[in-house]
Amino acid sequence: MGRITARRPITRITVGTEEGDRVARRSDTLTVEEPLEIRVGGTSLAVTMRTPGADVELAAGFLVSEGVISRGDQFRSAIHCGGPGTGGPLAGQTENTYNVLDVSLAPGVPLPDPDMARNFYTTSSCGLCGKASIDAVETVSAYDVSRDAAVLDAATLTGFPDRLRAEQAVFDKTGGLHAAGLFDAATGELVVLREDVGRHNAVDKVVGWAVLNDRLPLSGHVLMVSGRASFELVQKAVMAGIPMLTAVSAPSSLAVELAASSGLTLVGFLRGASMNVYTGADRIRVSEAEAVATAP
Incomplete structure (x- = not known):
């Protein structure tokens, strides 16, 4: 792993064992910053x-x-x-x-x-x-994601968090990294994944991969992030021509506003079998949808 991880001595304290509090000294693997x-x-x-x-x-x-x-x-x-x-x-x-x-x-x-x-x-x-x-902050994109015709099944989308987590090799060692993954909307396949101590850096690395492989704009793709969906992540997706951003946690109000004005589909709280679609719900197919009363 080189400089991606580092080993450091720690004191591990476990409270309330049968023998009382336990203190152990060992090495721990940390994410390098x-x-x-x-x-x-x-x-x-x-x-x-x-x-x-x-x-x-x-x-x-x-x-x-x-x-x-x-x-x-x-x-x-x-x-x-x-x-x-x-x-x-x-x-x-x-x-x-x-x-x-x-x-x-x-x-x-x-x-x-x-x-x-x-x-x-x-x-x-x-x-x-x-x-x-x-x-x-309001950078103008060279791409219009509102015209992207990408559509995928909601059931396919629910599998993305597990796919992302399964590929986080360094996270397994440290527990201290964010991940960003690029998925093909047509096939649901993971195209590339990057990890970093900064969530925005992980996204930049994914977009940078596309630059070096001459893949911009990233139309027909979904960007999945392991944390929350902040304004800058929506901006990065729009700047790269990505029409959909999904996150396991919450978006901010400004992120939703930018997604709506840009025509980007924004999904938050993508966990298990459910998700919150904040903008662009027309890009997500559902089967035998049941109408539910709107909460006030």
Whole structure:
């Protein structure tokens, strides 16, 4: 697993055993969290806290979310930088600590506006930290997801959380990672899954995978996330041309508003045999639907 996980000594306390409270000392596996500075053309754009691994995908997906690129052919290459001052916690060492990534865009693709640069780092729980204003958050997508004709059965959708959980290899070791999975709406098959300490990073890695494989826009696909559906996750789905976002937990009010205005299907509390469809219910087929009185 390399730098994805780390072993640390802990004290394990169990209260109320037959012999009384039990204290044991052992090692525990933790999810690694380290900073990644994303540069474009040598100029710093943002610093995000992430789980190392798939850094190029993360950067590519981040650039899609920010509206810098919208197609795979606009992303040329990326390289980890080394040397003094590029090591985050290890700054001053000469070896490459793989915490700085410099992206090169394709010829003719405009560099990010200097005003886009984040004023401070993005934490693993926040995909929008550092934005200068609310207006800067409402990025305009190159794709119109409202026209996407994707439809799938509700019964197929209920199987997505278990499919996602079954593929979370690092979560099994640490219990400390979010997951994002991309499903084909036509077949219900899992296309790609990524894990990260930050839920927005996991989504960026999935979108970045699509960038590097020239799969944008991701029409006809469903994005499934292991946590809640926040505004920035809806925005990332729309920016990548994904027509459906499903989550095992709750959406925020702003997430629902953005989904409704964008024509994205938003599903929350997808657990067991039930789900809450907040927007775009016409994309979800039900069999022998029974009318139920609307609660006030």
